[in-house]
Amino acid sequence: MGHSQAEKAETHQRIVDVAARRFRELGIEGISVADIMKEAGLTVGGFYKHFTSRDDLVVEALMASFAEIEESDLTQQPTLKKTIQTYLSEKHRDEVHSGCALSSLVNDVSRSTDDAREVFTQRLERSLSHIENQIPPEIDGNHRAKAILAYSACVGAMSLSRAVSDPKLSRQILNTVSAELISLFSAKPSQGSLA
Amino acid sequence: MGHSQAEKAETHQRIVDVAARRFRELGIEGISVADIMKEAGLTVGGFYKHFTSRDDLVVEALMASFAEIEESDLTQQPTLKKTIQTYLSEKHRDEVHSGCALSSLVNDVSRSTDDAREVFTQRLERSLSHIENQIPPEIDGNHRAKAILAYSACVGAMSLSRAVSDPKLSRQILNTVSAELISLFSAKPSQGSLA
DNA sequence: ATTATCTATAGATCTATAGATAATGC
DNA sequence: ATTATCTATAGATCTATAGATAATGC
Numbered sequence: 553m554g555h556s557q558a559e560k561a562e563t564h565q566r567i568v569d570v571a572a573r574r575f576r577e578l579g580i581e582g583i584s585v586a587d588i589m590k591e592a593g594l595t596v597g598g599f600y601k602h603f604t605s606r607d608d609l610v611v612e613a614l615m616a617s618f619a620e621i622e623e624s625d626l627t628q629q630p631t632l633k634k635t636i637q638t639y640l641s642e643k644h645r646d647e648v649h650s651g652c653a654l655s656s657l658v659n660d661v662s663r664s665t666d667d668a669r670e671v672f673t674q675r676l677e678r679s680l681s682h683i684e685n686q687i688p689p690e691i692d693g694n695h696r697a698k699a700i701l702a703y704s705a706c707v708g709a710m711s712l713s714r715a716v717s718d719p720k721l722s723r724q725i726l727n728t729v730s731a732e733l734i735s736l737f738s739a740k741p742s743q744g745s746l747a
Numbered sequence: 748m749g750h751s752q753a754e755k756a757e758t759h760q761r762i763v764d765v766a767a768r769r770f771r772e773l774g775i776e777g778i779s780v781a782d783i784m785k786e787a788g789l790t791v792g793g794f795y796k797h798f799t800s801r802d803d804l805v806v807e808a809l810m811a812s813f814a815e816i817e818e819s820d821l822t823q824q825p826t827l828k829k830t831i832q833t834y835l836s837e838k839h840r841d842e843v844h845s846g847c848a849l850s851s852l853v854n855d856v857s858r859s860t861d862d863a864r865e866v867f868t869q870r871l872e873r874s875l876s877h878i879e880n881q882i883p884p885e886i887d888g889n890h891r892a893k894a895i896l897a898y899s900a901c902v903g904a905m906s907l908s909r910a911v912s913d914p915k916l917s918r919q920i921l922n923t924v925s926a927e928l929i930s931l932f933s934a935k936p937s938q939g940s941l942a
Numbered sequence: 943a944t945t946a947t948c949t950a951t952a953g954a955t956c957t958a959t960a961g962a963t964a965a966t967g968c
Numbered sequence: 969a970t971t972a973t974c975t976a977t978a979g980a981t982c983t984a985t986a987g988a989t990a991a992t993g994c
Contacts (some may be wrong), residue, residue, distance in 0.1 A: 553769065554872065554882055577859060579774075579776075579858055580809065581776055581777075582776075587828060615787055629753065638837075657854065658907060658909075658910045659855060659906060660774070660854060661823040662906070662909040662910040663777065665797060669910060669911065670912045670913070672911065673911045676907065677916070697926070700860060700919070700920055700923045700927075701900055701927040701928070702906035703907075704899075704920065705896055705899045705900040705903055705905035706899075708898070708901065708903025708904070709899035709903070709904070710852060711902065711903070711906065712849075712871065712898075712899060714853075714857040715853045715856040715868075715869045716864065716867065717864035717868045718868050725895055725899065727892075728892045729896050729899050731892070732892055732893065
């Protein structure tokens with residue numbers, strides 16, 4: 553008991569990391585403060601010396617999830633094709649606890665606090681920019697618009713593939729959306745739609 | 748008290764309807780059995796003469812949400828263009844309680860029971876068929892694949908537009924994905940991607 | 943002296959059940 | 969007699985706080 557300030561910072565980070573993992577897996581309301589503390593090797597009493605409220609932890613855990621993504625495979629791919637394939641992989645689908653929180657918590661966040669929704673929004677803007685920057689320059693049309701389409705499709709496909717009970721359909725959603733998006737971004741310049 | 752069997756059926760339907768509405772709005776775990784019963788004009792004690800468990804109500808409420816969609820504007824549009832525009836409308840975004848549960852509860856269902864996930868899966872297959880059947884015959888490529896892409900984009904865009912705190916971005920997501928999908932389904936036959 | 947964490951608990955809430963009450967329906 | 973609903977409550981759980989304990993750090 554009564555550890556140093558340095559240790560407190562480590563403890564704080566450990567609590568946030570457990571929450572970031574478990575919220576993605578079980579939903580924002582899917583685990584209690586007491587269980588999070590237990591999993592971090594602590595007891596519930598100390599919680600409110602680290603956070604003013606449970607909602608405060610929710611915001612920090614969201615930020616931690618997003619910071620983690622920034623350094624993960626999901627953001628480190630060299631081409632748009634590989635970014636899409638990595639996002640829409642079975643590995644990403646099955647490892648919810650370390651995956652993109654924009655997919656796993658989008659419904660939860662829409663019912664959460666304004667603070668949580670703001671953190672979410674900032675991260676979404678970054679992800680959209682990242683996709684937009686990876687679109688090959690020879691692709692015509694509005695790249696921002698295509699990034700929004702592609703990212704919406706990725707979030708929808710990943711969410712649906714996790715909800716579905718049929719493993720074959722789950723795989724089909726991932727592989728089909730992946731292939732369709734990739735073909736969209738390697739389309740011939742003659743594709744223009746004037747209508 | 749002690750009403751007729753006919754009245755019991757009506758009462759049952761009323762409970763399910765309240766749950767179907769509130770679950771979409773607040774999440775599957777976002778409202779208690781007691782509050783659902785109160786909103787249906789009843790008290791909590793009678794609940795378990797109608798349902799064997801809370802999970803049982805969840806499945807019935809999901810089925811009711813889906814049955815409602817089958818008869819709503821969302822499914823009654825004459826063309827694919829109108830279907831997409833209706834799905835990705837601000838009205839649909841704002842009226843979560845009567846909207847498509849595939850969008851509003853996709854994260855919740857992925858953490859729910861096998862029964863809930865099966866009902867969800869069946870509904871998803873129907874929605875995919877509906878989109879597929881509305882794709883104009885002159886569009887080349889695999890129509891099932893294009894339906895999966897379009898529906899994933901719709902679910903992703905609707906979910907994201909509800910989670911985001913910036914109203915401008917929220918509208919942009921809906922309008923952009925709508926326009927991009929519609930242009931995709933009115934593309935010239937010369938669009939083929941050989942790569 | 944201050945503080946990081948612990949034990950213990952208040953007070954609210956949630957699912958589910960027991961038993962009473964007042965209708966229905968043979 | 970059966971049953972649809974009600975009141976009341978058991979038992980589990982959840983957020984948040986109070987006060988004790990054992991370190992840190994001036």
